[in-house]
Amino acid sequence: MTALSVKSLTVALGGRPVLRDVDLTVEAGDFMGLIGPNGAGKTTLLRSVLGLVKRSSGTVEVEGAPIARARQRIGYVPQRHEFAWDFPISVEDAVLAGRVRRVGWIRRPGVDDHRAVNEAVARVGMTALRRRPVGQLSGGQRQRVLVARALALRPSVLLLDEPFTGLDVPTQELLTDLFAELSREGRAVLMTTHDLVAAVHTCSTICLVNGTVIATGAPEALRDAALWRTAFGIRDGSPLLAALGVK
Numbered sequence: 315m316t317a318l319s320v321k322s323l324t325v326a327l328g329g330r331p332v333l334r335d336v337d338l339t340v341e342a343g344d345f346m347g348l349i350g351p352n353g354a355g356k357t358t359l360l361r362s363v364l365g366l367v368k369r370s371s372g373t374v375e376v377e378g379a380p381i382a383r384a385r386q387r388i389g390y391v392p393q394r395h396e397f398a399w400d401f402p403i404s405v406e407d408a409v410l411a412g413r414v415r416r417v418g419w420i421r422r423p424g425v426d427d428h429r430a431v432n433e434a435v436a437r438v439g440m441t442a443l444r445r446r447p448v449g450q451l452s453g454g455q456r457q458r459v460l461v462a463r464a465l466a467l468r469p470s471v472l473l474l475d476e477p478f479t480g481l482d483v484p485t486q487e488l489l490t491d492l493f494a495e496l497s498r499e500g501r502a503v504l505m506t507t508h509d510l511v512a513a514v515h516t517c518s519t520i521c522l523v524n525g526t527v528i529a530t531g532a533p534e535a536l537r538d539a540a541l542w543r544t545a546f547g548i549r550d551g552s553p554l555l556a557a558l559g560v561k
């Protein structure tokens with residue numbers, strides 16, 4: 315089943331075109347790596363899917379429903395610096411706030427909300443730290459809170475914006491395993507990353523972006539060095555091409 319469908323998406327920021335004619339389909343169960351150079355428009359693509367950035371044209375659907383009616387089916391993990399870490403709340407309250415759209419302004423959190431929070435906190439291995447103020451967490455712990463916050467919605471689609479930046483190897487592995495497990499459960503996972511080698515080894519699908527979609531496919535279908543040169547300007551003979559397994 316198609317979980318996320320983006321058609322003919324065009325976005326301009328500050329009067330300049332950033333994305334043009336983007337078509338992207340993420341199936342349920344896909345773990346897609348969205349990769350491209352700095353300024354390629356990866357964050358803008360995620361934010362325009364969510365409606366945080368205005369689309370000049372194009373449509374976004376989640377499980378066949380227009381995004382306006384399906385926004386709560388998407389969990390979003392922004393880059394870490396975008397969250398107000400000095401806000402005086404605990405881990406579990408920060409995660410509960412991820413369900414605010416579901417809880418609404420009037421209804422108090424119910425049993426199911428607390429169950430969803432507990433599950434999400436446990437899945438990222440933060441149960442022992444659930445009462446700690448978020449301002450006292452390390453970078454890796456903060457990243458795990460952001461992931462739990464998105465999972466508390468029990469989303470069909472998970473959008474992750476550079477979730478590995480500044481993380482040590484064990485935390486990267488914990489999160490990579492979790493994202494792969496979520497996709498095996500049938501969720502669609504779309505992740506931006508600058509770790510190209512990790513992406514081709516862990517993602518089921520790669521989408522190369524640079525202002526528009528250059529190519530999409532299984533990692534083994536993207537072995538043509540010309541695609542990577544077009545997307546990134548990687549020079550001929552670069553050891554990175556060998557690490558990516560492309561010729």
Ligand SMILES: Nc1ncnc2c1ncn2[C@@H]1O[C@H](COP(=O)(O)OP(=O)(O)OP(=O)(O)O)[C@@H](O)[C@H]1O
Binds near residue numbers: 328353355
């Ligand atoms: N608020 C804004 N106003 C004007 N231009 C913007 C704004 N935000 C981003 N841009 C521009 O849009 C382009 C795409 O930015 P975006 O952050 O989406 O790229 P990215 O692929 O996520 O980059 P990076 O890998 O560096 O995080 C860049 O040229 C950037 O300068």
